[in-house]
Amino acid sequence: xxxxxxxVALLALVVFAFTGQSHAATKCGANTGVTAKGxxxxxxxxxxxxxxxxFSASTDAAKAYFDCVNANGGIHGRPIDYxxxxxxxxxxxxxxxASKLVIDAGAVALVANGSFIEMAVNAGTYKxxxxxxxxxxxxxxxxxxxxxxxxxxxxxxxxNLGATQYAQEELGSKNVGCIGLNIPNxxxxxxxxxxxxxxxxGGSGSMALLNPGAPDVNxxxxxIISNGADTILMNLPAGLAIAVLKAAEEQDLRDQYVWIAPxxxxxLSVPKALGKYWDGKVFVNAELAPFQIGGPDAxxxxxxxxxxxxxxxxxxxxxxxxxxxxxxxxxxxxxxNPKDIDNRAKVTQAIKNISGYRSDLMCGxxxxxxxxxxxxxHAGYMVQIINGGFKIVRECYEFDSxxxxxxxxxxxxxxxx
Amino acid sequence: xxxxxxxxxxxxxxxxxxxxxFLGSGxxxxxxxLFFVSGLAIGSLYALGxxxxxxLYRATGVLNFANGAAGAAGVMLAWQFADWGIWGPFTxxxxxxxxxxxxxxxxxxxxxxxxxxxxxVKAVATLGFALIILGIVSFIWEDDPxxxxxxxxxxxxxxLGLRVTVTRLIAFAASICIVIGIYFYLYHTKVGLQMRSxxxxxxxxxxxxxxxxxxxxxxWGISGVIAGFTGLMFGxxxxxxxxxxxxxxxxxxxxxxxxxxxxxxxxxxxxxxMGVIESLLTLSQVFKGVRPIAPFVIAAVVLLWYQRGxxxxxSGTD
Numbered sequence: 001x002x003x004x005x006x007x008v009a010l011l012a013l014v015v016f017a018f019t020g021q022s023h024a025a026t027k028c029g030a031n032t033g034v035t036a037k038g039x040x041x042x043x044x045x046x047x048x049x050x051x052x053x054x055f056s057a058s059t060d061a062a063k064a065y066f067d068c069v070n071a072n073g074g075i076h077g078r079p080i081d082y083x084x085x086x087x088x089x090x091x092x093x094x095x096x097x098a099s100k101l102v103i104d105a106g107a108v109a110l111v112a113n114g115s116f117i118e119m120a121v122n123a124g125t126y127k128x129x130x131x132x133x134x135x136x137x138x139x140x141x142x143x144x145x146x147x148x149x150x151x152x153x154x155x156x157x158x159x160n161l162g163a164t165q166y167a168q169e170e171l172g173s174k175n176v177g178c179i180g181l182n183i184p185n186x187x188x189x190x191x192x193x194x195x196x197x198x199x200x201x202g203g204s205g206s207m208a209l210l211n212p213g214a215p216d217v218n219x220x221x222x223x224i225i226s227n228g229a230d231t232i233l234m235n236l237p238a239g240l241a242i243a244v245l246k247a248a249e250e251q252d253l254r255d256q257y258v259w260i261a262p263x264x265x266x267x268l269s270v271p272k273a274l275g276k277y278w279d280g281k282v283f284v285n286a287e288l289a290p291f292q293i294g295g296p297d298a299x300x301x302x303x304x305x306x307x308x309x310x311x312x313x314x315x316x317x318x319x320x321x322x323x324x325x326x327x328x329x330x331x332x333x334x335x336x337n338p339k340d341i342d343n344r345a346k347v348t349q350a351i352k353n354i355s356g357y358r359s360d361l362m363c364g365x366x367x368x369x370x371x372x373x374x375x376x377x378h379a380g381y382m383v384q385i386i387n388g389g390f391k392i393v394r395e396c397y398e399f400d401s402x403x404x405x406x407x408x409x410x411x412x413x414x415x416x417x
Numbered sequence: 418x419x420x421x422x423x424x425x426x427x428x429x430x431x432x433x434x435x436x437x438x439f440l441g442s443g444x445x446x447x448x449x450x451l452f453f454v455s456g457l458a459i460g461s462l463y464a465l466g467x468x469x470x471x472x473l474y475r476a477t478g479v480l481n482f483a484n485g486a487a488g489a490a491g492v493m494l495a496w497q498f499a500d501w502g503i504w505g506p507f508t509x510x511x512x513x514x515x516x517x518x519x520x521x522x523x524x525x526x527x528x529x530x531x532x533x534x535x536x537x538v539k540a541v542a543t544l545g546f547a548l549i550i551l552g553i554v555s556f557i558w559e560d561d562p563x564x565x566x567x568x569x570x571x572x573x574x575x576x577l578g579l580r581v582t583v584t585r586l587i588a589f590a591a592s593i594c595i596v597i598g599i600y601f602y603l604y605h606t607k608v609g610l611q612m613r614s615x616x617x618x619x620x621x622x623x624x625x626x627x628x629x630x631x632x633x634x635x636x637w638g639i640s641g642v643i644a645g646f647t648g649l650m651f652g653x654x655x656x657x658x659x660x661x662x663x664x665x666x667x668x669x670x671x672x673x674x675x676x677x678x679x680x681x682x683x684x685x686x687x688x689x690x691m692g693v694i695e696s697l698l699t700l701s702q703v704f705k706g707v708r709p710i711a712p713f714v715i716a717a718v719v720l721l722w723y724q725r726g727x728x729x730x731x732s733g734t735d
Contacts, residue, residue, distance in 0.1 A: 054560040182706075208699075211709045215655045215665060216459040216692070219452065219699040219708070226448050238562040243656035246564060250573065251580040273564040312559070 026303045028068035029075070029330045036074025040081030041108060041341055043329070044101030046122075047137070048115035050088040053237060055114035057314040058136035058153075058322030059084045061301070062112030064308035065326040075330065076338040083107070091121045098122040102129045108347040111329045112136040112322035119143040120185060131344055132351040132368070134329050136321040141185040148348075150374035152328070152366065153321040154287035156180075156190035158378045159262030160235050161399040162285035164194040164205075166382045167231050170394070171258045171283070174203045177229025179220045179236060179244060182209035190262075191235055197401050205229075210240065218247040231258040238264045242273055249277050263287045263317055263380075271388045279386055283393065286381040288320045288361050290392055295360025297327070320361055328357050328366055355414045363396035365416050375407055425722075433690060440697040440704070450577030452696045458581060460692020461589040462647075462654060463712065466669025467676065467684040468595050469643035474678045475603070476612035476636030478619065479528060480540040483519070485666035486550035487641060488648020489659040491516040493558050495649065496565045496657055505568065513645030519550065520641025524634055532619070547663060554659045565652040588650045592688070595643060596681040608635055671716035677723055691715050 043066070045059040063082050070079040083105060085097035094117045101107045102125065110126070113119070114137025126133055126148035135143055135151040143149050144157070154162075160178065167173035176198050180187025187209050195205030206227040208220040221244055224232060232248070234241040241261055248254065254277065265284045268291070274282065289298055301323045305315055313319065332350050333341055340346040357366040363379035382394035411417050441449035466484065473481050491512035498508040523546055531539050569583035603609035611632045614622045623629055651662045668691065675687020695711040698704045707714075 213661055213664060214709065215462065215651075215661065215668070216455070216695060216708075217656075218455045218458070219696050222448075222451050222455055223699050223705075226444075226451075239560075239656055239658050242562055242564055246566075246656070250570065250582045250585075252573070267562055269562045273562045275564070275566070 026068050026072075026307050027300050028065060028072045028304065029334060030069075030073035032073035033071075034073050036070045036072075036077055036079035038074075038078045039342075040079050041075055041333075042081050042083065042101075042105050044105065044107035044110045045082060045084045046087055046094065046097045046101070046110065046113045046115060046118045047084065048087050048089045048094075048117055050086075050090075053089070053116070055116070055137045055318065056086070057316055057318035058112040058114035058325070060309055060313040061305060061319040061322035062136065062326035064304050064313070065323050065330070067308040068304050069326075069330050075333045075341060078341075080330075082111070087115050087118045087121075089115075089117050091117055094118040094121040095125070098125050102126070102131055106344070107131065108342065108344045109134060109329065109351060112325045113149075114138070114318055114322070116140060116183070116186070119146070119149055123149060129344075130348050132348045134325045134351065136325040137318040139186055140183070141189045144375045145373045147370075147372045150351075150368045150376065151321070152288075152324040152362070152377060153318065154263065154375070154377045154380065156186060156235055156262050157193045157403065158375065158399050158401075159285045159287050159380065160190050160194045160233060161197055161378075161401050161403075162287075162380045162382065162397070163233060163260040163262055163283065164197050164231075165397075165400055166283065166285070166394055167233075167258050167260045168198065168201055168203060171231070171260075173198075173231035173258050173260075175227075175229050176203070176205040176231045176233050176260075177224030177227055178205065178207040178233040179217075179224060180207055180209055181236060181240075182211050187235065191233075193401060193403050194233060194235075196403075200402065210236070212237075212240070217243045218250075220244070221247050221253075225253075225257075229257070231260060234259070234261040234265070236261075236264065238267050238270055241265050242270070245274060245278060245282070254278065254281055259283065261285070265385075266290070266383060266390065267316055268389075271385050271390070274385065279388075280384060282385040284383050284385065284390070286317070286383050286390075287377060288317050288324070288380070289363075290381055290383055290390060291315075292390075292392070293360065297324075297359045297361045301361065324359055324361055324366075327359070328354065331357060356416055364398070365411075367411070367414055367416060369410050369414065371406075371410060373406065375404070378404055378407065429686075429690075433693075436694055437697060440694075440700050444700055447578050449697070449700070451579045452700060453693055454577050454579040454581060456693035456696025457589070457689055458585045458654070458692070459696065460689035461585070461592050462650060462665070462688075463668050463672040463691050464592045464685045464688025465588055465595075465643075465647050465650060466665055467672030467688050468592060468599070468681055469640055469647055470666070470669055470673045471676060471678055471681055471684050472595075472599050472643060473636055473640035474673070475616045477524075477528065477633050478536055478539065478616060479543060480536065480670070480673075480678070481520075481640060482540060482544040482666050482670075483523060483547040483550060484640065484644040484647070485651075485663040485669070486547035486554070486659075487516040487519040487644040488512075488646075488651060489662035490519060490550055490554050490648075491645045492565060492648040492652035492657065492662065493554055493659055496563060496652065497558070499565070509567075509649060512649050513642055516645030516648055517638060517641035520637045520644060521634065524637025524641075525630075528633070528637070529630065547666070551659055551663045558659065563657045565649075565657040567649070567653050570653065584650070584653055588654060591646065591650075592685055596685055599639075599681060608632060612636055668712040671712040674716040675719045677720075687715070687719065 087094035110133040113135040123146040138151040178191035191207035208223040383390040495508040495512035672688035676684035
């Protein structure tokens with residue numbers, strides 16, 4: 001938030017100027033310490049940023065990493081020209097952004113895209129143009145069920161499954177009520193998977209759908225309760241989920257139900273926003289490594305953000321996934337023959353050949369493959385909101401669902417299992 | 418005429434009972450009661466927003482789309498001050514003061530320039546102003562999870578099985594009190610008389626020597642205070658998202674249309690009815706998908722019903 005971060009940023013600038021201290025050591029790409037020169041390699045990124053949501057964290061983090069790579073030898077000595085477009089949640093603008101980057105600018109790939117809209121609009125364009133989008137902030141089915149889009153984040157479906165599975169196994173849940181967005185390729189799609197999981201395990205489930213701008217969240221809560229739910233799954237953006245929890249707090253429903261949520265509630269602002277009433281009562285699935293896990297990539301992500309991102313750029317899950325998509329892209333490009341890195345078809349093929357990339361930020365291996373669906377990230381952590389922060393209650397675990405059968409078959413074929 | 422009024426009320430009551438029975442059929446009374454009270458709670462917010470709009474419209478002829486944005490700016494600043502640890506009641510006053518200032522700035526600086534334009538032009542100008550305020554608020558406070566709470570959230574009473582907080586009761590009571598207060602102000606004070614005169618015929622009022630700028634400034638001020646209070650209620654009872662609070666003005670206008678932008682009691686009843694019907698629609702597997710459009714369908718039906726051979730709501734002189 002600008003009013004908070006501005007003084008901090010100014011203070012940091014003053015301290016930096018007077019002490020001459022450098023940032024924590026970063027490790028990016030070839031890590032040569034030499035600034036890349038020559039003809040830039042054009043890479044695109046599309047995010048959605050307009051009220052009521054900002055998905056720019058993924059492209060912010062990717063830009064920070066690419067800037068770091070450019071300062072450290074680039075891709076075979078050449079810099080990455082990362083061009084970011086904002087779809088403003090407008091399908092027409094999303095199509096224009098893709099056209100600008102893919103057709104006019106001739107980008108070799110798209111990296112760290114994050115939107116509710118862009119993937120649904122442009123999946124066909126990417127296929128037709130034979131370009132891969134290594135997305136990072138996906139929330140709709142088209143992002144995971146298209147040939148030319150692959151994301152490092154999980155989206156709502158796996159994250160819901162992770163939360164539901166944990167609640168069923170550890171918290172005694174028998175009937176899960178999923179409150180989701182009334183967007184066909186988001187809420188119903190992702191809630192249904194959790195309901196199917198409960199049914200497969202002898203339980204039951206139902207869903208209630210809310211419009212993103214709906215003022216009355218209490219009706220959805222009452223609907224789920226009247227369906228006999230013992231567990232409330234808040235498959236919603238953080239702001240709406242907080243509104244649901246506030247409606248529940250009004251009615252003092254905390255101790256009568258189990259409260260679970262996918263990743264959007266894994267945000268450092270959430271525990272404070274919820275207050276003491278919910279302390280220890282809300283369980284959240286984290287689709288990437290929780291912030292307290294300090295592996296080499298997690299540390300490098302923070303260092304890169306401190307050194308190359310703006311102070312006000314978020315340090316959240318989407319920033320992690322944007323950084324991850326960028327690192328995987330750079331790793332793949334560095335492994336390519338330098339003569340081929342301007343050839344989109346060869347870059348696309350190289351991305352599809354990615355298999356077994358690992359990071360401490362992700363529980364499982366990252367791969368792409370040549371298929372009409374991609375969801376490499378389907379394992380995660382479970383955390384509990386407690387003492388004003390998050391406590392890990394379950395380390396990396398794989399989500400159990402029939403939905404992943406085809407994905408697991410590909411992983412076996414690639415030798416990742 | 419009186420018979421026609423009675424007929425309208427009879428039709429309304431029969432329609433409401435029929436809707437409640439239809440949507441609640443086959444459900445336990447306790448469940449229907451829960452949704453009914455929940456609907457009243459949200460409906461009182463529609464009514465509150467609608468009342469603020471009608472108060473200004475009656476005095477100035479301006480349908481103010483910026484009411485929600487002014488309230489949003491106020492409650493965001495109140496949250497910011499509360500986050501910095503400033504004393505709660507002071508932050509609430511700040512919220513109301515900010516909305517008051519925004520309203521007065523528009524009322525004194527922009528509205529007079531459009532005084533002789535069509536009502537639709539005036540309304541669209543306020544929509545532009547609302548988007549400017551929303552843009553500034555969104556620039557200052559980036560999208561981030563936040564919660565605005567009042568101490569009255571902690572206290573509640575059970576009504577038909579649903580726990581209702583004192584904050585909701587305050588919002589409900591405030592709607593009624595504002596209706597009564599504005600009624601007495603308009604009909605028992607000199608400025609109220611001048612406001613009614615302005616609303617009736619601005620040109621003639623000017624010829625009669627009514628201090629138009631002064632009277633309109635008072636109206637904009639009252640509207641700003643109501644917008645600030647409404648913003649506090651929306652921030653607490655809906656959620657602290659400037660976009661959502663700003664566009665609460667849309668169902669609020671639907672409530673205002675139920676009162677033909679004129680009758681505050683009808684605005685109150687219209688808002689409450691919208692909330693109840695919208696909430697009860699959740700009980701129907703067939704109709705729950707149309708919940709978001711319910712307020713506007715109701716407003717359209719009411720408008721069509723009242724427009725039978727009568728004056729046009731937006732021109733006011735037909």
